[in-house]
Amino acid sequence: MNANLFVAGPFWAKLESKQNFYIPIPWNKIIAKKAVDEWQLKDSKWELENKSEKLEPDYRWQTIDSWVTPTKAIRIDKYKSVADHPWKYVSFLHPKIKHSERCVQDSNGLFLENSVQMSEDTCLVYLSTYPIENGWYRFGGENHLVEIESEEIKNKKFLNLLxxxxxxxxxxxxxxxxxxxxxxxxxxxxxxxxxxxxxxxxxxxxxxxxxxxxxxxxxxxxxxxxxxxxxxxxxxxxxxxxxxxxxxxxxxxxxxxxxxxxESIIKFEYASILWLPVFCPGQPIVWISSPRLLQRYQRIVGDTVKYDGKSLKEIDIPDPYTGSRNLKGKQSLGRRTLFFNLGFLTINKTIDLSPWFPSGKEKPAVIVDDSDISMIHDMALYRQSRVRLKPDQKVVDAGGFFNTEALPEGTILVFPIAMKDDKSGKQWEPLNGTQSTDIYLGGLESIGFGHCNLTFNGVVNI
Incomplete structure (x- = not known):
């Protein structure tokens, strides 16, 4: 039953007509006491049928039997098939009792609590794929009790709609x-x-x-x-x-x-920075990482990335101040020196760093100490000052001057994806059979932020 029991609701009904229960009115219908109106889609734009006056709805619910009834016919029928919310909010004082005696606590012993009170001639209605035995059940928190009665659906209009x-x-x-x-x-x-x-x-x-x-x-x-x-x-x-x-x-x-x-078969984890591009005169861009960031990458893809017959988890993480082979810099005593905005950085040795790039292609790169990456990260952020103008004139609005920060273009992030064992044998194809696509992540896409290239490699079952 755990896999086949489905419940929909809550709806509500009047006690004398439970089979003709009330459901929310669709947003395209506006039913007010003085008039009715309807949103219509014309040329990909939503427009009101009556453009002369914008109505606010007075009714939020309609009976299931009136689902296909035109909006104007509901008004002609004197709104018998629609209703407003059948509940009201009630506040009352709730005492907090001492643990040792039946007395209210001396300090903060009373607090205000809000509740929802239904009309006496109404009840909540839930639809269920299985009958529930009649009786009293705990419903919600704080030991609230309700009486549940199960009825077979006999409303033919409703069954036809389903x-x-x-x-x-x-x-x-x-x-x-x-x-x-x-x-x-x-x-x-x-x-x-x-x-x-x-x-x-x-x-x-x-x-x-x-x-x-x-x-x-x-x-x-x-x-x-x-x-x-x-x-x-x-x-x-x-x-x-x-x-x-x-x-x-x-x-x-x-x-x-x-x-x-x-729960979900596919699970996504948060993305973290792997390589951060930083401006460097003479390069002009150098990708920066640290042992801690590489360690996380190794833990995620260590079994799927191969290099010279070894998996990435079998390869030692490069030491700090190790550079890539294609790195340019001033040579002095067998070591290379790079110049950044914050000063000079000396490269102790160079090795092939291609296994540590998801694409397998080596970029001009440097691995710095974990204690230095935060300072470099702050230096590399893209910053821009922006203004918000008044709607009626080209003047900055009050409080309309603000700054934005974003990761620089070319930042490489990595996040793991795990898939539970699926006995049905279905294949997950999120990108229509391809491994890479363009996608917008984050906000401010209207001004050019968040355009990313997403690539899936080696999804691991858990």
Whole structure:
């Protein structure tokens, strides 16, 4: 059951009509008390049908039976199929009791707590692939108890919607969590999922849960009601969605001790600097690293990189102040000297450093001591002063002068990727069968930052 039980929700319903429960209204519909409106996609731009007045929605939920009802028909029906939130927030004082007696603590014994109170004629509704035995269950934290009743879905309109093939457009009725355990995205990243041409959505919703006593990793979810427009139709119902769309980057496991694989098959680690390009007169660029950075690289790729019949883990890490063979510099007493902005650097010896470059091609490079790399890193950073102008005139806005820092162009970073053993025999092909591609990482891509060349080599199963 752990692998086949799926629950969707929460939704809500009125007690006298649980089968016709309420779901979030899609973002393309604006239903207010005085009028209704609708967002339409025209020439790749979202436009309101009624451009003369911008409405704010008064209703956030609609019944499942009215899902295909046109917006204007909902108003003609006097808004019987829509509703606002059925809850309100209530604050109350919560006492903190002494451990030895049934008295409030003398200091900080009372604190204010917020709760959510449902209307008495409503209930929460969850959809489940398995019936749950009727009874009382702990729901949420602090031993909150709820009474659960399981009912078979008998609403034929709803069952028909679940089995209806999805074309080029669809809307979420629950928050959508895509991506991996570390990264959140707006849509499935699998190559067979059609590209998202346009979206109508709101800011992401923070998502975190607790299971089996463990607090899960924080994620961001696409809010419910978000509308997707795809480049081509899916032609599949919700039940027929390909598991591969969720497979590689997975859902979060209930806990670290879960015995079934419900987390991502592919795991990404943080990237760290391997070689840092630094300006040096006469070179003009020298790549700098240190034994500690090379040690991490050796630990990551030590079994996959070969050199002269040896794996990289069998090769000793070069000593500090070792240079590459193609390094240029002033010769003196058999040693070379380089000039940097901070002073002179003497090279004790030169060797072939090509095994320590992911491409296998040696660049002009120097290995410095671990105590020096931080100073050189600070010297090599790309810095730029920028201004933010006022929207109506070419004048700097108040507080609009700021600085940006970035790694210099040509920096080589490395990060490990691990793959769990997959019994299905599926092949992970993140770059459509190729090993290298261009990608933007980080922010400020609109002004030229973050353009990277990403290369995959030697993914190791764990």
């Amino acid at each position: 089995n209806q093939p999805i074309k080029r457009t669809f809307a979420l009725v629950t928050p959508g969590i895509w991506g991996s355990n570390r990264f959140s995205s707006r849509h499935p990243q699998h190559e067979s999922f059609p590209q998202t041409m346009d979206m109508l959505t709101d800011k992401p919703v923070p998502y975190r849960y607790r299971a089996k006593g463990n607090l899960g990793r924080g994620r961001y979810a696409v809010p419910s009601g978000s509308v997707y427009v795809l480049t081509e139709p899916l032609n599949k119902s919700w039940w027929e969605w390909d598991e591969a769309w969720f497979y590689w980057y997975g859902n979060e496991a209930g806990s670290e001790k879960s015995e079934f694989n419900n």
